[in-house]
Amino acid sequence: MKTLKKLILTLFVSTMIFSCIDDDNDELTGNAALGGLVDVGNPLISYVVGSGNTYSAAGAVFQANIQTTEVKVYNTFTDNMSGSSSNRVLLKTIPISNTAVGTTANFTVTFTYEELIAGLTLNGSPLPDSDGGLNIGDFWTLEYEAVTSEGKTHNNSSVTKVAVGTRYAGIYTVVASAYWNSGSLLGNWTGGDRVIESVDATIYRHAGLAYWDDNEFFFTVDNDTNVITVLDKDLEDGDLLLNGSPVMTCTGGTGSFEVLTCDGTTSRAIPDDVTGKDVLEFTVGYFRGVGATREFFERLEKQVD
Numbered sequence: 665m666k667t668l669k670k671l672i673l674t675l676f677v678s679t680m681i682f683s684c685i686d687d688d689n690d691e692l693t694g695n696a697a698l699g700g701l702v703d704v705g706n707p708l709i710s711y712v713v714g715s716g717n718t719y720s721a722a723g724a725v726f727q728a729n730i731q732t733t734e735v736k737v738y739n740t741f742t743d744n745m746s747g748s749s750s751n752r753v754l755l756k757t758i759p760i761s762n763t764a765v766g767t768t769a770n771f772t773v774t775f776t777y778e779e780l781i782a783g784l785t786l787n788g789s790p791l792p793d794s795d796g797g798l799n800i801g802d803f804w805t806l807e808y809e810a811v812t813s814e815g816k817t818h819n820n821s822s823v824t825k826v827a828v829g830t831r832y833a834g835i836y837t838v839v840a841s842a843y844w845n846s847g848s849l850l851g852n853w854t855g856g857d858r859v860i861e862s863v864d865a866t867i868y869r870h871a872g873l874a875y876w877d878d879n880e881f882f883f884t885v886d887n888d889t890n891v892i893t894v895l896d897k898d899l900e901d902g903d904l905l906l907n908g909s910p911v912m913t914c915t916g917g918t919g920s921f922e923v924l925t926c927d928g929t930t931s932r933a934i935p936d937d938v939t940g941k942d943v944l945e946f947t948v949g950y951f952r953g954v955g956a957t958r959e960f961f962e963r964l965e966k967q968v969d
Contacts, residue, residue, distance in 0.1 A: 700732055700810035700818030701725065708859060709826045710833040711777075711804075713795045720774045721806060721824045731763040736809040736817075737773050741784050741791060744801030744828075750791070753783040755806065763813070773806075780804055780826070795828075800862050803827040829862030832885060832933060832942055836860060836964035839943075843874050844923045844959040858964055860944070863899065870946070874960055879906050881948060883931075890935065891928040894948050905950070912949035912957065919951030924959045942966040 705722035725732040739755040742748070755775060762769040781791040792798065806824040809817050827833065836859075841852040859871040866884050873879035881904060882895045896916040898904045904911040910918035914926040924930070926947040934943035943966070949959040 700730075700812050700816070700820075702732075702735060702808040702810055702820040702822065704808065704820070704822040704824055706824050706835075707822070708835055708861075709824060710829040710862075711795075711826050712831065712833075713798060713828060716777075718774055718776050719826065720772050721826075722770065722772050723808060724768050724770045725760060725810060727763055727765055727767050727769060729765065731765070731813045732760050732769070732810045733763060733813055734759050734811045735771060735773075736811065738807045738809060739780065739784065740805045740807070741781075741786060742803055742805065743786060744799055744803065748787055750784040750786045752807075755779065798828045800828055800830065800864050827861065830865060830868075831887075831935070832868060832944060832966075833860055833862040835967045836944065837967055838962060839965045840961070840963035841874070842924075842961045844957075846956050846958075847923060853962075857967075858962075860964075867895070867899075873906055873948075874962075876907060881906065881911060883946070885933045889928065890933045892931040892933055892944065892946065894931060894946065906948075907950060907958070909950040909952050909958070912951050912959070914947060917951070919949075919954075919957060921947070921949060921959055922955070922957050924949070924961055930961065936966075940966065940968040 703724045705724065709719055709721060711719065723735065725735065735758045737755045737758065738752050740752045741750040756773050758771045758773055760769045760771060777795050784791050804826040806826065808820045808822065810820065811817050835857055838854050838856045838858055841854045843850050843852060853874050861869040861871065863869050863882065868883050868885070870881050870883060871877070873881070882899065884893050884895070886893070893915060894911070894913040896904055896911050896913050912919050912921060914928070914931050924947050930945060930947040932945050934945070936942050944964045946962045947960070949957055951957055
């Protein structure tokens, strides 16, 4: 009798497991039967004032049991100085033609300044006709709403920030890097991404330091010599700390470099006016005493569409 009960219980559990798998057989995406998940390829786009460029953002949707038939892209503008935001308008609707189950459908949305400002009002007034009226740090937020084959809509948490910036703002790929700790070479972070943001017309923010995403430092670029100067102050004019220790730069900070050469040949910008793949090189560090310096070299290449 006990054996019979065990057999019945085993069959019952097996049936339940099989039923669960059959209800949602998309093992890669879990509850993908709901559909509508948009993978955003461009979390940050640098908008350069006066360029006259047409910009683009890319994304993709995975087609599961319920397919995505179109993606609506909504647009909001935020004034960096006041923090005020505009109304939210529909920028474009992107039809998705590839709806075969199990495939990934890629899409691209393109836009100009005229399209970005269409229908937007800030504090009751339209945005300026010319982008010359914008401030560094102003930005648009593009939100993605998927429409499914069931006629339902899904707002996605991933967005694209189109930030008004200067020449070197954007997303970069780390193409070379080195980390020295107390005179020993410990590793690199080559292959990762790095975000460079415009703070104002002359100062940039470098987000992250090697393996530590919670650090940041600031720098300027001399457009005549292309020399990068890493600042030893933060935006509140306080002493800049990296991982809790005083920053070392080529021109200031605390302590001296003991391994790496730090000068205008190792901290520089290499502009590329042909492909747009600008290169930035940084030498920076922090001081924990003589013989205990932390020194970093990084070479970045700008990602372009």
